[in-house]
Amino acid sequence: MVVTIGIPVYPGTNCDVDVYKAVKLAGASPKRIWYKDYKEMWKVDAIVIPGGFSYADYIRAGAIAARTKMTETIKELAEDGMPVLGICNGFQVLVESGMLPGALTVNKSARFICRWVYLKVVRNDTPFTQLYDEGEVIRMPIAHMEGRYIPSSGFNKRLIVLQYADSCGNVTEDANPNGSYMNIAGIISARENVLGLMPHPERASEDALGGSDGLRMFKSLIEYLRR
Amino acid sequence: MREYIVRNLTDDEKSKIIKKLGRNPNDVEWAMIDVMWSEHVSYKSSRSFIRRFLRSSGRHVVVGPGQDAGIIRIADDIYIAFKIESHNHPSAVDPYGGSSTGIGGIVRDILSMGAQPIALLDSLHFGDLDKRRTWFHILGVVKGISDYGNRIGVPTVGGETKFSSCYNENPLVNVACIGIVNRIVPSVLNKPDSALVLYGNRTGRDGIHGVSFASETLDEESIEEDRSAVQIGDPLTEKLLIDASLEIFSRGLACALKDLGGGGLTCAVSEMVGKGGIGAVIELDRVPLREENMSPYEILISESQERMLLATSYDNLEEVISILNKYDIQWAVIGRSIPERKIIVKYKGKKIVDLPVEILVNVPIQRHPTKPRTKDFSKDLKFEPPSLEESLVKVLRNPNVSSKEWIYEQYDYEVQTRTVIKPGADATVLKITSEVGVAATLDSCADYASIDPYEGAKGAVAEAYRNITAVGGEPLAIVDNINAGDPNNPISYWEFRETVRGLGNAARAFSVPVVGGNVSLYNESPSGKIWPTLVVCMLGKVNIRHIMTPSLKKTNSILVLVGDTYNELGGSEYLKILGLHGYGSVPRVRYKKEKTNSKNVLRCIRKGMVLSVHDVSDGGIITAVAEMAIMGKKGIEVAIRSNLRGDIFAFSESHARYILEVPEEHVEDVLKITGGIAIGKTSSSSSFYFEVNDFCVDLPIRRLEEAYAIRW
Amino acid sequence: MSRYKAMIYITLKEGILDAEGETVRRALISLGFDVSEVKSGKMYIIEFKCDKDPEEVVEKMCRHLLANPVVNNYKYELEEL
Amino acid sequence: MSRYKAMIYITLKEGILDAEGETVRRALISLGFDVSEVKSGKMYIIEFKCDKDPEEVVEKMCRHLLANPVVNNYKYELEEL
């Protein structure tokens, strides 16, 4: 079965081609869709919102993109149960549009950080992480200015899927690159079909680039869709 | 003629122009001639030396100097465009705006060749760290590059950062961009009756007199007065501009393309048609404006950012427009090309400019007197050496040497998923296909050039050559940026000439042609001038399977030193920490040795006989070994006997040297191939033991790491 | 329809680390100023037209786009042009 | 030494491209607001101590760090605490 994955492209999105390559490598059929062509999203099996700087991150990262017809469409599809993965700016769009709880704000250092980090896989019972082991430590790069997760009131810890950790999987303050609440790197929606994460799995999709732990995230999703 | 319009012309040039034209130009015409005759646009003071010393031939050169960027072939059907540019003056006044628009400009240079921008590099030179102004420069420049480069989705993958008081008032911001070319789009148009489409940002009053500003020395007054020369970048528009342009190229709709940089619309139009032997009619009313009541001369010379000029056939116009509309980019058909060699500008129904193209594009060469600096740099150097331990820690902590992670971590160096060797190594490697990669480095040796400009220029080329070699690359070509002082100052002009001469000779000797470059003069202020600073951007070709990094990989492997060490401390980091900069002879470039050693090191890498490689440069052998140990988190034990005094051996910055980490079983072969010597081994302990004659360092690696990884 | 100008100020809520403000505070101290606290914020000066209650319109702009209720406070001044 | 609170507002000078303001304007329009102009700016609320003229101190903070006189305008309000 051919799995089609829709990749929305907003003005300023810049990881769409990287995600396209990774999704293809993982075995699915990717489709980049310009934000004006949002109706094309109806035809896909799952959505990956890529990173970048939609609308140059003006106001707040993801804020303007979250209020476009494209995002409204994605939200409707997610409400119908379609899996949606938001990476970096994609995660920011997800929280800004209310598809995920909380907010993402300026890093503790007030600087942009590009760095490879270790992550602990807290949950492997999601469509996006089923190919990892629970508690497994994986490596991926982060690259963001606004990645500090702030919970909204009544935050449910069950939603945490990925945490920044050291190479042994200890969730320490030192391992927290941006000051996120509880070292949160990725969370899932209550319905468990929308995942947002700050690290870039598509940049860790090939050993030549420094690691391939990220590729399994796309493979997980594809396997889930095939079932 | 209003004086504020004409800033670059001498009286002599003015009368030449009147004679050639047979009449007095009007105000608008004067303004156009003026920008075209500025140093920044015309290279009038530098062209003669560049022609004389820089020749660029080579099997793999596809486009040499003179275009928006150089293009080389690195494999059968892989073409790479690259170019470097300075944004020194704007960055001195507005570091954030200056560096970000520098990035925007160099990216559009690459774009205008029809190439897809895939990487950026930055060479930064700042003043003393104990000056408030230096911090104003550093923080603004780095943030400017980060905010702009990251947003447009082009990774900033490498660079260099150096410090000296000569840059206090005149920091240098040189940025380079690399692109992949599918089909070259010329910047020259030779077809009359093509539509000229201006697209991108609207035109505002910003950047008026930018070129003149870049062609003058800086003083307080010029800073205040030249406010309008400063521009602010708009990365969102730039990103859309890139995407739209790439789509236009891929559908074959571009006849010619130019970015609007220095000299604005005037320069873009006259160079595009002028070099193609035709002319153009411009309808100025059609230019989309950001501000009301802009005068024709302001519209013609504004340097507002993020604008491109495209020539396309009228048949394809509709398709071009639909692409621009898709990306919400402003556009206007502002004119057409004509067979007559004239630039005609119409405004409000009247013809306001009618100039022969030649007057705008054929600017006569200007010569200035030169005067050698008579300084005896071979001056005897005698001093009591402090302890090696203390010196090593000081050198590692010196901002010229210490890790630049805190800078490159603010740049997205991963986007586009090509960065195989990340910043922090000797050169960056970008993956082009699963086999072929490009190695890239930026280097300068201004500290040597401050003592001997000729030898320093050669040194910058040699260092770049070694950095490419060290990652496993075969050096291919150069683009360069020469930063110097006021050409009217005979010593500055001599330094400039010596720099060009050194660059030219070295490039020829190493068979690494110069395919493009940029000159930035007038880096002088009342408090002094900069050291002549040649920044070399070199590209090499690598096989992705045979790449190397400098971090030590294993314990109990052997460290091999390749290359000879001389008493060459002049311009070294060691003398700098001792407060003796200016004494001693600078490292000499020995072409033959440099080439042989490079070839031999590459051979060892390709045969899989080495685990890590680092070239020896700033801080000498001991620093190179320390960096390898710090990056690889491995202990080392080194013991060397030398005829030189121990500290001199340890810190000499002689060229043509490398440190290799070699597994036991390959040591014999590696020594045979390279003629190197085994100097020690890696160990499982966490200590750094380095002994040379009766000098010795024995420190925990952690101590060195603390010094090296200093963060600001 | 009347024309208005709104000055909108957006800050971080009490209790949320103001990373930028903190950086500015440290920079000011290193420059020799005796600074105990810095809060950073954003400001938008907006000229708009409407025929209903302008205050309601500005509230809407803030809640729909300019401020994020999870992290931001906002306030504004309104002026008829 | 007295304590003061300064509210500092920093905007771009007239004629200098305000890309953020322009993007926000378009976003507001697409959300149905009738907006003719948006200017973006920054603000800092600073608590500090000094024994000389506080106005002079704030001027210095602005000129030395918070604003670049080449591209920015700034204004402030001062309050003794």
Ligand SMILES: Nc1ncnc2c1ncn2[C@@H]1O[C@H](COP(=O)(O)OP(=O)(O)O)[C@@H](O)[C@H]1O
């Ligand atoms: N301004 C900068 N931007 C990006 N990378 C930088 C910058 N300055 C230094 N680097 C990186 O830090 C590393 C060390 O730089 P440098 O000491 O100049 O290396 P080398 O001596 O081998 O030329 C390189 O990988 C370089 O790319």
Ligand SMILES: [Mg+2]
């Ligand atoms: Mg090196």
